[in-house]
Amino acid sequence: MTRKEQKHNFERDGYLVVENLLSAGQVETCQAEVQRLHELATKCFESDDPRRGHFQLEPYVNQETHHGSPILRKIEQTGNLSEVFFNLAQHPDLIKTVQNLIGEDLLLFRSTLMLKPALFGSAHGLHQDSAYWPMDPPALVSVSVALNDATPENGCFKVIPKSHLWGLQEWGRIARRNDEPLTERTEIDRSEAITVPLSAGSAVFFHSLLAHESEANLSPHPRNTALYAYCPSTVRLKGSGQRTFRVVAGFNGKSEIELTSR
Numbered sequence: 001m002t003r004k005e006q007k008h009n010f011e012r013d014g015y016l017v018v019e020n021l022l023s024a025g026q027v028e029t030c031q032a033e034v035q036r037l038h039e040l041a042t043k044c045f046e047s048d049d050p051r052r053g054h055f056q057l058e059p060y061v062n063q064e065t066h067h068g069s070p071i072l073r074k075i076e077q078t079g080n081l082s083e084v085f086f087n088l089a090q091h092p093d094l095i096k097t098v099q100n101l102i103g104e105d106l107l108l109f110r111s112t113l114m115l116k117p118a119l120f121g122s123a124h125g126l127h128q129d130s131a132y133w134p135m136d137p138p139a140l141v142s143v144s145v146a147l148n149d150a151t152p153e154n155g156c157f158k159v160i161p162k163s164h165l166w167g168l169q170e171w172g173r174i175a176r177r178n179d180e181p182l183t184e185r186t187e188i189d190r191s192e193a194i195t196v197p198l199s200a201g202s203a204v205f206f207h208s209l210l211a212h213e214s215e216a217n218l219s220p221h222p223r224n225t226a227l228y229a230y231c232p233s234t235v236r237l238k239g240s241g242q243r244t245f246r247v248v249a250g251f252n253g254k255s256e257i258e259l260t261s262r
């Protein structure tokens, strides 16, 4: 697909799949780093290391470890914890793809590992990311990079195509339990949601207004993804206050930018 077609499809559907963004070697490096971060989590939990704040356990399982490893749901701000995942946020093809969608200047708004551990991975209810982010206009782009094969069985991404055109809506609390509906918004036609399976190393880019969700993972296969969100130069902080973000492209070579509310 040409860059022009990518932009066209993204603007029409609210998302874009790019196959094989990472090489097999890069996927292996990321998988080894996920393993290292699980070991770091164990050390942090044992020693009350302040970095433990990065790690979130699966909330609805009645054990904290499985085969000696913590059952982690996600790791936040991986860009501050892991060189591998900070570098992945700046992967040249990834950055070029995002620049083509929202412009040359990019701030790193979010860098997370979403882990859906085998057998215990919780669901993630239907929502638009911008409903939870203090950014205006709601025009950020995220990418979810599959670090192992993401399938309907292990809770791959599901999206409602074109829902980024609905405008910003209220979603309330995001469902996580496996036995509750993925949204309380009964007026939404859930049959429009489609699964987005990805092979390891492939990625889905999506608009911060796209309604998306993922189901629980009760399969024996983990579904680990690196999730980044990028903010273009046109977006400002809502409300009061200020926040500093790392520059990942453009902004005349500055390393970080402080955003203040308008």
Ligand SMILES: O=C(O)CCC(=O)C(=O)O
Binding pocket: 114, 124, 129, 144, 156, 157, 212, 213, 214, 225, 227
């Ligand atoms: O990766 C997933 O399963 C869902 C993640 C998600 O929707 C989010 O963090 O906004």
